Amino acid sequence: xxxxxxxxxxxxxxxxxxxxxxxxxxxxxxxxxxxxxxxxxxxxxxxxxxxxxxxxxxxxxxxxxxxxxxxxxxxxxxxxxxxxxxxxxxxxxxxxxxxxxxxxxxxxxxxxxxxxx
Amino acid sequence: xxxxxxxxxxxxxxxxxxxxxxxxxxxxxxxxxxxxxxxxxxxxxxxxxxxxxxxxxxxxxxxxxxxxxxxxxxxxxxxxxxxxxxxxxxxxxxxxxxxxxxxxxxxxxxxxx
Numbered sequence: 721x722x723x724x725x726x727x728x729x730x731x732x733x734x735x736x737x738x739x740x741x742x743x744x745x746x747x748x749x750x751x752x753x754x755x756x757x758x759x760x761x762x763x764x765x766x767x768x769x770x771x772x773x774x775x776x777x778x779x780x781x782x783x784x785x786x787x788x789x790x791x792x793x794x795x796x797x798x799x800x801x802x803x804x805x806x807x808x809x810x811x812x813x814x815x816x817x818x819x820x821x822x823x824x825x826x827x828x829x830x831x832x833x834x835x836x837x
Numbered sequence: 838x839x840x841x842x843x844x845x846x847x848x849x850x851x852x853x854x855x856x857x858x859x860x861x862x863x864x865x866x867x868x869x870x871x872x873x874x875x876x877x878x879x880x881x882x883x884x885x886x887x888x889x890x891x892x893x894x895x896x897x898x899x900x901x902x903x904x905x906x907x908x909x910x911x912x913x914x915x916x917x918x919x920x921x922x923x924x925x926x927x928x929x930x931x932x933x934x935x936x937x938x939x940x941x942x943x944x945x946x947x948x949x950x
Binding site for chain 1: 893927
């Protein structure tokens with residue numbers, strides 16, 4: 721069975737502060753993918769990034785960066801110089817083999833980020 | 838390109854009533870999923886399908902049934918709605934490949950009174 725844990729339920733930061741959202745996962749698979757999704761107040765789910773289990777290089781996209789550490793089973797997400805538009809619920813997800821020839825997509829409980837102007 | 842479309846967007850049911858939520862995708866994806874989102878619980882998988890004519894149980898399947906008669910459609914049925922099924926329901930689809938992300942519908946807000 722696979723599991724994703726986002727221990728931070730809610731985080732509040734003041735605009736322009738940096739913030740890191742934690743994600744820890746569990747899986748027995750050697751090959752799997754990790755994802756981050758954003759859910760703004762409007763409710764839709766927006767894909768942000770994927771990372772495969774063999775690629776531990778950090779990735780940066782503008783103010784967003786991701787740190788994948790297989791040794792600690794973590795895939796953390798950092799927003800630099802946060803903005804009010806970053807206010808949303810962020811979900812970490814894991815896609816791995818669920819048996820019977822299929823893949824399952826498992827989500828964490830999400831972290832609600834509030835950026836205060 | 839519509840992506841993933843859920844019908845209806847909102848619904849209020851009385852306890853014991855039945856209803857079907859429709860999910861349609863136009864991306865020719867093999868996999869389709871139904872999740873429910875509740876406060877503090879994140880997204881929990883109800884059922885999923887890996888192809889036309891196949892379905893499988895997820896984490897919280899009780900009280901729901903699904904069907905995938907056509908590749909582009911995935912139906913979620915509630916035979917006898919209960920207040921515990923008040924939730925926001927999301928449908929998603931993805932390609933079979935492990936590295937592909939899921940695309941989500943806009944959600945259906947269901948209230949059971």
